[in-house]
Every structure is written in C-alpha cells, then in structure tokens.
Amino acid sequence: MASDPFKCPNSSSFSFLLVGVPGLEAFHTYLGILFCLGYIVALVGNGVVLLVIGLDDSLRNPMHCLLAMLAVIDLVMVTSTVPKMLSIFWLDSTETGYMACFVQMFLVHSTTSEESGVLLAMAFDRYVAICHPLKYQAVLNRRTMIQMGLAIVGRGLLFMAPLAWMMTNLSYCRSCVVLHSYCEHVAVAKLACADPWPSNLYSVAGSSLIVGMDVAFIAVSYGVILQAVLRKKSCRKAFSTCGCHICVMLLYYIPGVVSIYIQAFGSSVSVGAQVLLANLYLTLPTMLNPIVYSMRTKQIRRAVLKVLFSRKVHA
Template identity: 45%
Template sequence: MSDSNKTDFTNPTTFILLGIPGLEPVHVLISIPFCTMYTIAILGNFTILFIVKREPSLHRPMYYFLSMLAITDLLLSTSTLPKTLSIFWFNSREIDFSACLTQMFFIHSFFVMESGILVAMALDRYVAICHPLRYSTILTNTLVAKIGLAVVLRGIMVILPYPFLARRWSYCRTNIIPHTYCEHMAVVKLACTYTHVSTYYGLFVLFCGGGLDVIFITVSYTQILRAIFILPTKDARLKALGTCSSHFCAILAFHIPVLFSSLTYQFGHNVPLHFHVLIANVYLRVPPMLHPIIYGVRTKQIRDRLLRLFTQKGT
C-alpha cells in the first residue's frame, strides 16, 4: 500500500474500490455472470413495465405495485453495476468521495424502498384474499399512490443520515475499500474516529427497513393462509394460493440472500473476505433478475400478455 493511502486526512478526495479482493485475476470471468444477470434484469423488468402500461386490464393495484418493484429493481442494479464493471474490465478503481457517498445513499435507499414495496404487495394480497368484496373500495388508486409515496419517502429519510454521518468522520487509516461498491459499513470501517453512531444507526435501519417489514409480511400471510384454508373447496384454495405464490417467491428471492449475507457478516468471522463481497453482490444482482422471471412464469395475466405479444410479432 502506498504512503499516500496512509496519510491523515479529514475527507479523502477519492476512494479506491478493490473489486473482489483475492480474486483480481478472474475479475473478467466474474463479470460474465454479473453482466448476464444485469441483462436479464433489464430486459425482464422493462418487459413487465411495457406489458402493464400497454394492457388496460392490468391497471390495478397489484400491477401498480409490481411496476414499482420493477422500477426499483432497475435502479438498484444500475446504481452499482456500471462502476463494478469498470473495475473488472478497465481496472478503474478510483471513485470520488462525494460520488461514493452518493452511491451509498442510492443503494441503501433503493434497498429499503424495495422492502417496503414487498410489504405493500403483501397488503394487496391480504385485501384480495381476506376482503375480496371490498378490494376495489379499499385499495383505490389514491391509496396506492399514497402508499407508493410513503415507500419512497421512507427509503429516502431513513437512509439520508448515512452520507451525512460518513462525511463527518475523519479517514486517517486508508482510502481503500475492499469492495465492488461503496457499501455503508465498508466505508465506516475506514474512519478513525468514534463511529458507533453510524454502526448503531445501521442496525436500526436493518431492523426498521428489514425486520419490521418481515414481521408485517408474516402477519399478512398468516391471515391470508387462515382465510385460504377455510375456503369450502379444494379448487378455491388452490386458486387463492396461486394468486399469492408469485409474491411469496419474490419475497424469498429478496430476503434469503439478504439474510444469508447478514448472518455471514455478523458470524462468519473466519469466512474469506472475497466470499463476503461476493455474497453482498449476490443480494443486489439476484432479486432484480428473478422478480420478472417469477412474475412472468407464475402470473397468468402477464404470461398470457407476453405470449400474445410474441405471437402478434410472429404473425
């Protein structure tokens, strides 16, 4: 490490992103699955948005929330991958200090927003299954817009302290970040001042942005399952379960990688650093790729519109 990276400074001009430490010789190979997942995410989520916009019959709360999820997935993927690929392909590791904090803000904001959208989708399924006759009167377009605005504002307000706190710290150890992007705790670890406020606030965000959302989703699905199992016929139960299966798969695709990454970070002290970084990338790459596949395969309305679209193009 050069001396310039060890000198004392309050705010560095730039940070150095290492990519995946220890796996530098295979960065180009690693970029292939990353690009593949990003391409699928772009094509899939734009397809979802196109179909929902084009089909008036899909202008309903469920598909409005799905469109919000698709937009958030696109923004979440795009906030990190271009810089990651520039590291892998061109060894362009420098990132401006302000740009690093901006990237940190957007990554975590979109993450909290996506978690909130999944809660909103759970609410949608709860109303559809437990109160089907009142669905259109409860989930009006006005309420859906208010929920969407609340989700966005929560993502912004909860994460806004991150860059402000990070800008206050003095960075006197190094300006090298052993990561592919400016992850919050990776930046905080570089500070040489008392950073417990950032650490505790990060745990608070994890609880509020993930823990509470999981609790709300669990409560919703508990009520949904109770309502489903008291339906009189097997066909009715299967149909009701089918309407929830896509959303349940989307929840698993989002929360399982996050849970695995958090457990690895907290308890996997003997786990190699490159594994931590790979897992942190997985939970940003996999959900945006899987969500459109899940909804395209599991949701009949979208599947039928997609097949009709390709059939019309082929004729």
C-alpha cells in the first residue's frame, strides 16, 4: 500500500509544508505585495536607525542604545518570517526543513519576548529621564545598560529553550501540513502523535507571565510619567511622546495577547483569521517602531539629515 504523501514519518529528515493563509489562497499574490511592502519599510527604517546610531558618536546615550537593540530584534523577527512567507505566496514554495522549522520557531518566539523586554527597558529609561533627570547618568550607566541587555536576551533564550526541547522531542505522525505561514508553535504542535498539552501549557503560561509582568511595569512607569508631566506647565511635548509610545505598545501587545489565546483556545475563530493576526503581530510593530521611537527623536532626525547631506556633498 502506498504511503500517504502528507503523513510525516517519525524522523527528523522529513519536511513540513506551510500553507500560507488557509482559506485565502486566491489572495496570496495580493497578501504577498502587502507584506513585501511592509518588509521593505521595516528593513529601510530599522537599517537607517542602525546606520545613523553607528556613524554618529553623539548617539551613545542609553535611549539610543535601546533603540539600536530594538532595531536589531525587529530585523531578526521580520526576516525570520517574511521571506519564507513571500516564497509561499508568490512561488508556492511551501516546503521547509525539519530543523529549519524549529529554528524559525525559536527565533520568532524568542525575539517577541526580547522585544517586550526592550519596550519595558525603554519605559524605565523615560521614567528616569523625566521623573529623576539629575540621577539619569548615575542610574543608567554603561554597566547597567549591559546588564539590562543581557537580561533581555537571556530571558528570551531561557523562555524558548524548554519549549524548543519539548517540541523537538515530539514525534510527528499526523500530517506534514502546517496550517500557517510560518512555524508557529501551536500550529506545529497539532501535528504531534502524542497530546502536546505540556508544550501548549508551558507556552501560554510563559507568554502570559512575560507579557503580564512587562505590561504591568510599563503601565506603572508611564502612569508615573504622565502624572509628573501633567503637573508642569509645558508638558505638551512629553505628553505627545509618551502618547505615541503607548499607542505603539498597544499595537504590539493587544494583537500579541489576542493571538496567543486565540491560537491556544480560539477554536471558533477561523484558521485564516488566526494566521493573519499572527502575521500582522510580527510585521506591523517592526514597521512602526523606527518611525515612532526613532524618527520622532530630534537627534536621530538630525543625524539622518547629516548622513544624507554629507553623502550628497561627497557625491
């Protein structure tokens, strides 16, 4: 009897098949155009931020270091998903290797944790800068920044290490077809022979704990900041900046939280809607972060103009 071509053998040599956005296959070309444009915006925006921070020696304060770290994380996050997504949408290249799938999963979920950590660090930076400006250099010194950076990256890696171990030790025998446009944890876990509830429980609990703690501390930081600036007569600039930061954070956290719980428990929501929400959750913040956090900063705008002007002069 011929074997089912969509059955996955109990081996690490097989490949998974990613379907893109289930139910919207007829619109894959147009979705590819939208995500390609978003990818270009994310690459250009974050690339410009890294370029000017790297070239301009005056951009070495803690906030600019966090902006550079955020840009690197955004580039890793969007590059780990969108190119493969575009190959599915435009070239019908659905196959992805066993290890490549888990590497992508590791990068996606670890960078989302790291991005949340950077947003928390940026909220703390603004709290110190606005509420305790005289202590800013003493509190956020070089040593503290290095420790914060290591803690952010370390938390993301430590969160993903047990999940990656659990996922790679599962046997996959139900199907090779992943109903997603990238190797999202829950979508892959559904293909396991055994009940994947331990990995699902760990993922939901870990994500809820990380997001819950970060959002709580961010809310407290911005609450104190807004309370402080409202006491001042000239608070429009600080209020505008904090308002933009909060809006971008809401665009990151709300789709992220909804996506986590829908993937785990939202059986009544169509798979296509789940996948689209997950894709937007990974791509939209990477487009907006350089604009809101960097290009609205006067020093970075001046540095960008300086780089462009100097190139024009030497051309």
